[in-house]
Structures are given as C-alpha cells and as structure tokens.
Amino acid sequence: MSTLSADPILPRHPRWGEFLDRLSGPEGCNFQEATTTWTCFGGTDKRFSRRVLACMGLSERAIDVSLAYFEDHGGLCDCEVVFNVGAARSTGADTGPPEPVELATHRYGPAGMVTHMKTTVEIADPLLAAAKRVAAARGTTVRALIEAGLRRVLDEHDRDATFRLRDVSFGGDGLAPEFAEGGWQRVRDAIYEAHGA
Numbered sequence: 073m074s075t076l077s078a079d080p081i082l083p084r085h086p087r088w089g090e091f092l093d094r095l096s097g098p099e100g101c102n103f104q105e106a107t108t109t110w111t112c113f114g115g116t117d118k119r120f121s122r123r124v125l126a127c128m129g130l131s132e133r134a135i136d137v138s139l140a141y142f143e144d145h146g147g148l149c150d151c152e153v154v155f156n157v158g159a160a161r162s163t164g165a166d167t168g169p170p171e172p173v174e175l176a177t178h179r180y181g182p183a184g185m186v187t188h189m190k191t192t193v194e195i196a197d198p199l200l201a202a203a204k205r206v207a208a209a210r211g212t213t214v215r216a217l218i219e220a221g222l223r224r225v226l227d228e229h230d231r232d233a234t235f236r237l238r239d240v241s242f243g244g245d246g247l248a249p250e251f252a253e254g255g256w257q258r259v260r261d262a263i264y265e266a267h268g269a
C-alpha cells in the first residue's frame with residue numbers, strides 16, 4: 073500500500089504551482105490561449121481538480137479538505153479554481169491597482185460538456201473593493217455578483233423593450249435610458265444595491 077499525503081494542497085503549499093499548472097493543462101481544463109476556450113463541467117464539478125490531486129498522491133481526506141477550501145474561496149468548478157483561487161495567490165490583499173476581473177461564461181454543449189468564454193473587464197478600485205466586501209459577506213464571488221448584475225440589466229432591458237411605449241418616469245430603481253448602451257453603470261448600481269440589501 074502506497075503512502076498518501078495527508079496535507080491538503082492549498083495556496084502557499086510548495087506544490088500549489090504544480091497543481092495549478094496541471095489543472096490548467098491537458099489533464100485538466102486545457103486552457104487554449106489562442107481561442108480563450110477551455111473545458112470545465114461547470115456547477116460544482118471539480119473532477120479535474122480531484123483527479124490531479126489524486127495523481128499528486130493526496131489521501132481522500134486531504135483531497136476533500138482541498139476541494140472544500142476551493143469552494144470557500146470562489147472555486148466551485150475546475151476553471152473557477154484556476155481563476156478565483158489561483159489568482160488569489162498572485163494578487164493577495166485588497167489593495168493595489170485595479171485588477172481585471174475574469175468573467176467565465178458557461179456554455180453547455182453536447183453531453184453536458186461546458187465550454188467557457190473568457191472576458192476581461194476593468195473595474196474601478198473603490199467599486200471592486202465594495203464588490204469584494206459584499207462577495208465575502210455573502211460567501212460568493214465578485215464574478216457571481218457581476219453576472220447577477222448583468223442578468224438584471226439584461227432582464228430590465230428586455231422589459232424596457234417590451235414597454236417602450238409607456239411613459240416611464242426615471243429615477244430611483246426605475247428604468248434608465250442607458251440600458252440600451254452596454255449598461256456598466258447598471259452593473260455598478262446593482263452591486264451597490266446588493267451591498268445595501
């Protein structure tokens with residue numbers, strides 16, 4: 073019987089970089105720089121993380137501890153482990169210049185396979201700091217807040233289109249004309265609203 077390691081592999085573990093490299097490579101998400109596509113099963117599926125950790129000689133218990141840590145730090149699926157937990161290693165504290173935030177969009181294809189599209193957005197420092205506080209308080213990720221904000225904007229845009237002929241008075245939480253244009257302001261508002269909720 074071989075000896076398995078009881079130590080979970082987390083950021084700052086000496087083999088954390090090796091884990092991230094393997095999870096990002098062909099035995100994991102297989103990130104393709106040229107096309108910004110990769111493989112992930114979405115949801116809370118961390119099959120690649122589990123497999124790589126097992127290949128690295130961790131015990132079942134150590135693997136479970138590692139995966140629980142990933143979930144607590146925004147790594148619900150394999151690609152989020154790379155984006156959210158892996159990124160935490162290099163960015164560290166909540167101070168410093170504005171960080172780009174990766175938006176991973178799960179696109180479901182044949183056999184439940186998910187392909188993700190990656191978009192990088194830049195968010196003003198104070199806004200991102202506020203979003204991080206809300207995300208931490210809610211046990212979710214900044215990315216999830218941004219996606220929720222975007223969904224809200226898109227929903228409202230659809231409603232706005234439906235009721236275009238109505239004389240809507242603007243202000244408060246009412247519909248605003250900039251919905252038709254991108255609407256990052258609405259995303260920001262949505263995040264602030266979430267903060268006050």
Ligand SMILES: [Zn+2]
Binds near residue numbers: 112151
């Ligand atoms: Zn994913």
